[in-house]
Amino acid sequence: MQKEILIKFGSKVKEFRLDRNLSQEELAYKANLHRTYIGMIERGEKNxxxxxxxxxxxxxxxxxxxxxxxxxx
Amino acid sequence: MQKEILIKFGSKVKEFRLDRNLSQEELAYKANLHRTYIGMIERGEKNxxxxxxxxxxxxxxxxxxxxxxxxxx
Structure with a gap:
């Protein structure tokens, strides 16, 4: 199941983000990426x-x- | 220098490939990717x-x- 890696990666990003008490918006701002993109990454929807x-x-x-x-x- | 990560990653791929005495062609075949793509990855030319x-x-x-x-x- 090729997409599994995207889902696992997304969960890791979410895990680290929550560890640091960051919202998706705050992480997006720090990473210079769009908030919705962070959401899609965390759900494994983006390669x-x-x-x-x-x-x-x-x-x-x-x-x-x-x-x-x-x-x- | 944002692209640095691509160059470093490419060198790592080459290092592991040579460790296993694989040609770019053999690695490409195993990975189901194109040989020229492997070359571009190793030179840090592809994101x-x-x-x-x-x-x-x-x-x-x-x-x-x-x-x-x-x-x-």
Missing amino acids: ITLLNIEKIAKALAINIHELFQNIGE | ITLLNIEKIAKALAINIHELFQNIGE
Whole structure:
């Protein structure tokens, strides 16, 4: 099920975002992305690109590989 | 320099590919991607998507987070 990775990635983004008590809007602002885009990423509805993965990781103040820990095994 | 992440990612793909004595063509075949696309990824010329990152990781028989170890720090 190819899309599984998008869903797992989205859950990780949401997990880190909530850990930092950020709303989708606040994360979007920090990452310089649109709020609705963050929502779609978290629901696994977007095949995110590497440049946007980096933006989100930086906004969450984590390394990119942390977003992929235990997913895509 | 936003594109830096693409260049670093591409070098990691090349590193793992060479470790496994695979040609770009063989990796492309395993990942069900085009050979020229693999070349562009390795040179950092493509903003790769997560679904293709997963294809490449599977073809290299590694976890996605290994592709991001020590990059995007």
